[in-house]
Amino acid sequence: MESFISPLGQELAETDTLSPPARQALAEIFQGTALGERVVSYKIWMPDGLVVHASDKGLIGTTFEPSENLRSAWNGQIASSFEDLNDLEDEAEAALGIPLLEVYSPIHQIWTGEIIAVAEFYERADGLAAELHSARLTSWLVVGGAFLASGLLVFGIVQAGGRTIRQQREALEQQLAQTEKVSRQNVELRERAVQASSRATAQTERAIRRVGFDLHDGPAQYLALAALRLDSVLDKGDAADVTKVRGSLNKALEELRIISRGLALPDLDETGIFALAERAVQDHKKQTGMTVHLVLPEGQEPDLGYTQKLCAFRFLQETLSNASRHAEVNEARVSVAHSDNSVQFLVSDQGKGFDPATTRKVREDGGQGLFGLLDRAESIGGEVSFKSNKSTGTTIILTLPYKEKRK
Incomplete structure (x- = not known):
């Protein structure tokens, strides 16, 4: 130009x-x-x-x-x-x-x-305008195609991810359902095992109770009659021999009575847990002369089954016996507490304490002691916990499962 x-x-x-x-x-x-x-x-x-x-x-x-x-x-x-x-x-x-x-x-x-x-x-610039329009249209088509392709790609990724998530969710739901089924089966098996253990324990204790009654009504009565009859015969003999024979008979009679009292149980079916605790405390006081303070809650007492009452009574017997024999104290404390789902029996003293690690070991004399209490409680779904220290004494707690009956 x-x-x-x-x-x-x-x-x-x-x-x-x-x-x-x-x-x-x-x-x-x-x-x-x-x-x-x-x-x-x-x-x-x-x-x-x-x-x-x-x-x-x-x-x-x-x-x-x-x-x-x-x-x-x-x-x-x-x-x-x-x-x-x-x-x-x-x-x-x-x-x-x-x-x-x-x-x-x-x-x-x-x-x-x-x-x-x-x-x-x-x-x-008609040609330039047409070319620009064509280029603009082509650009829009490219951008639109790219956007559509990326959209389809994203949609495909989301769909694939959604399918994977659904599959994983279904697999997890199946696993959860299987786990819940196994859990229910385990609960049912545990309940059946607890029920079977409870029935076996109740039958065993009733048999032991009958043995106690038989000892009291059989051999003990015969020994008492023999002691009375021997008095008239031994009075004519040597005084030293008379005293020795009479002492042996009285000792044997006393041991039989102690054994029969230990084996004998109160009528658990008709006895509430508060009265049961009072019976265990009173029996221990008579046998040992130990001072035991009993604390009971106010209000209606929980209605426990036979096996649970039996476990509680044996727990109080054993823990009070251990306190009098090993804690080197003259006093102990027993308390009972309950909530909507459990009942607790607590026995404590301020004695010399013990090592809680030894509770799972059988004693050298063959006795089970607290070991037996642990097994008895766990067999019916309960538990026993220990707190013991040489400076503060010992606290033993029995916890039994319980569901309060709604009116």
Whole structure:
């Protein structure tokens, strides 16, 4: 473009107007030529924003604020913009309503290369507009396709992840159901084992109770009768022998009575746990003379079964016996407490204490002691806990499961 305009604009190096021949030459260039079909209008600018020539004669001699593209052209750069017809000098071109490419080209002086003017052309850009539209459409299609593909990919990932999660959830639910089933079976087995143990314990204790009664009513009575009959015979013999025989008989009789009392039980079916605790405490006081303080709660007492009562009674017997034989004290304390789901029997003393680690060991004399209490309690679902210290004494607690009956 500069090759056409530059020779005609050289006179602008010395003046700010074009001569009539130059204007005529420009008119002939843009009329009836291929270039004229492409360029719909043009302007030639001076440095101060003056339009020295234009296809629109009304703009010649008008001064406008130089645009950014015009300033770039004065700096020696060819500047262009597409469909940017927002300046005042572009009103006529904007009114055409067709896509235009606005081009600013500097005009150089031939000999010095100095920029003497700037030519502005408005070229039809229908092809460029179509290409831009096609490129924009292609870009949108690519972006849309990429978005759709990524969406489908994400959807596939989510679906696959969802299936995996559902499968894992179903597997976990099956495992949980199996675990719950096994747990229920274990609970049922434990309950059956506890019930069987309770029945066996009750039968054993009833048999022992009968043995106690038989000892009291059989051999003990015979020994008592023999002692009475021997008195009349031994009175005539040696005094020392008489005393020795009478002492042996009395000792044997006393031991049989002690054994029968230890084997004998109160009527557990008809006795409440408070009365049971009082019976155990009173029996121990009579046998040992030890002071035992009994603390019972107020209100209605829990209704325990035969095996639970038996376990509690044997627990009180054994712990009080241990306190009198091993703790080296003359006093002990027994208390009973209960809640909605358990009953506790507590026996404590301030004696010399013991090592709780030995409770699971059988004694050298073959006795089971607290070992037996632990097994008896655990066999019916209860537990026995120990607190023992040489400075504070011993506390032993029996806890039995219990559910309060709702009215």
